[in-house]
Amino acid sequence: MANLEEKKHLITRNLQEVLGEDRLTEILKQRDLKIYWGTATTGRPHVAYFVPMSKIADFLKAGCEVTILFADLHAYLDNMKAPWDLLALRTQYYEVAIKAMLTSIGVPLDKLKFVRGTEYQLSKEYTLDVYRMSSVITEHDAKKAGAEVVKQVEHPLLSGLLYPGLQALDEEYLKVDAQFGGVDQRKIFTLAEKYLPSLGYAKRVHLMNPMVPGLTGTKMSSSEEDSKIDLLDNPASVKKKLKKAFCEPGNVTDNGILSFIKHVLFPLMKPEVTFQILRALENGGNVEYSNFEDLEAAFAKQEIHPGDLKASVEQEINRLLAPIQNTFKDPKLQELTKKAYPPPTKVKGNSNSNAVDEVTPSKLDIRVGKIVEVSKHPDADALYVEKIDLGDDEHRTIVSGLVNFVPIDKMQNRDVVVLCNLKPAKMRGVESKGMVLCASVDEPKQVEPLLPPEGSKPGDRIIVEGYESGQPDDILNPKKKVWEKLQVDLKTNDSLTVVWQGNKLISKVNGNPVTTKSMKNAPIK
Template structure:
């Protein structure tokens, strides 16, 4: 596989690459370049995480070394979203959930290295570099870089500023050639490109719209599909989702299909079938998302037909992860005791 094809795999289904030329150069010069993504173990993972994690299958297919950072210290620094006493349990849950998502996407989770922030962020080389960044970075610059990531307030805590600098430093500490994350991480990784001796290339995943329209909210159950949602719950959420006829913008149902269902189905060599009564034209079969979207915009595919098919497909993709997690009730109860009974 040549560098151009590897770069296509690395950058497909993404919002932005900084820059495509840099990524092609890295892939041409190195047999196994290193890409990393970090996740702070806070709330339960959901389908938005799944669309991001599915991309790791592309990185593996392109021959990259992949590291997933379970950023446990970050989870507490960001306005104490995870208390110290739950960091270990939530870190274990995140690793298990991510392994499940990678396997469901058709890749081998054992090919991915998992690291916790506490494995290295308390050691002297890292802390000395962090102090250097603290000394060199203004408060306003750190706030601007992390404005889309850490919880904002009129009187921000220092933890959010340190969080931002640590995430920038993690790129170097983990030896990553490419930093990967949601497009909301862009400001932090641009800071990394400004401040680190070796500036990383970056790949950014899109942020999905919520099922209720607008931005997906982790605190609004109806706006997202959780990894532990049953097929019935998923069907209810998709049935009630914002999905106006012919409209693509802010349409979470279509985005779930574009960034998760169709990529996973493609790996399985399976089309998406929309069942319809013969009186309305009969079943529709879609090999690609672009074909489905074109029919939807043209009015050839109605939301009433799309939604049941989308719900069934999403449930099929999520099912292996759901079974993996619900089969470990103790893991869920220890990570989220307020939600699950031990």
């Protein structure tokens, strides 16, 4: 039986942060820890789910009692990511998929407790506690707590504000000592620590995994097709996605391949097993590593080629996925998959059918432009009137509110990024046929025009990585608010790169990214 220090090491290894470590130690002195991990049943689980699965394996090795919560009600409250009519089907899919993943890595299911949120969240007692919680949490705190977890939209629904409080209450109703989740849930965890005592309930320990980069170098997400490998992807698809994955020689940051090795493959390895890099004899032959630190150091020194790293991980991913895919060969489960995640249907022509016209970034006509002429608007002090070369026959007139942010001499001959298919609009009497895209924050007010990709020229098309196919609309339909729906997920990241749902905006010609000079994590307007 592991001693206290061994148990604590297993529980906390590879975590980014632990809140309440003293409480954790005190509980372990008396008994084994009770932990829960929850997952909202929204988009299909993918290989990044092996990260929490490997920690669940650690928890069980440490003797913990582990509850897995299928948070079906949360999935609906989060901006209706799981429509009510699909909720039960998606929850069934999650239960089969998560259990198959755990079996794949050798975790005994009989040691786990599986609970669906609606089994207790619709009870009289829980409902009364939701009302009690809503009477003490401020709107500001609820919104702040959900900022990195609940989908952020311009006009948030009340359901999204309820979400963090419900997650806090789950700790009490599942009768656990600790909640485990990603570091993106930190604000929900601190909200639970602040508000549960006001209802007479105890603070819990909070265990946080780092956010593991996806294949594009940003968060692996169910909604970003190219950032993740689906559990049901065949070997050819795994190879194709890994081939496109971001894995720069010597770069050990934002590297989804290395992170997967660190947080999934090494923790699951038995002590006597090594991780093997598969290499051709002319490149030195296969090489083995018994710990991640040595492997990472070798990659940093460029002793390991990205192609060899990817090939080795490809083999391991296919090994992990094979038993899951065997499970889903069952015709009943194939039918469940189709019903839980029906493919979106696109409207054709002027059909009056009820099919959904999918809003994807391929609808946007974004191009590189050059301002060839600029003047102040005759009737508006804050507006410029620009003539912009967009690679077509006619220089386009666009009105921009940049007077207070960019001097006029810095506008002349400036290269910019332009949204070209907005419906033309009169701005103080001057018709504007597009928008110069900028990073913009309100407090304090800052606006910075985006920088086109290196090596680009006027007219070059800008696309979102992973959404290369499809043609932009001639004019975005203002009634359907296409731009408004897509704009919500358009921002700069920590690396000053412009992304949509984590996928980079790049030149269709050379693949270089759209960037900003200095504004990190700023919305694009």
